[in-house]
Amino acid sequence: MSALVSHRTGVPFPSQKEFAHEKLLTLGLAALLLTGCASEYLLITNNGDVLTSYGKPELDKNNGLLEFTDSEGRIQQVPQDTIKTVIER
Structure with a gap:
């Protein structure tokens, strides 16, 4: 052929x-x-702790928690009112 x-x-x-x-x-x-x-984000808490998020954190409107994936690939949730600043790295 x-x-x-x-x-x-x-x-x-x-x-x-x-x-x-x-x-x-x-x-x-x-x-x-x-x-x-995918970007890294730094979440600075009201007490000065710094959390690192791989990808943009998303707000769960049902429970008021910010959900993000940490540097080890685990899904984390923190109350939105405990976060002072979110910075894209």
Whole structure:
């Protein structure tokens, strides 16, 4: 079976296997770039403690707690009224 060739450029089209490989590589690079976009945030409490959040903390409106993922990957919750400042690093 002969390869399909573009009538404009004369360049052969990639095979299904090559296309799948390129698609997988593109998706992998996109995932890598997106994970690199997550920022660190510092949460400074009213008593001066500093908590580090990987990704933006989110407020749970049902219970008034700020939820965030700490540097070890654990999900933490703290009362919103105990946080004095949130700084994006």
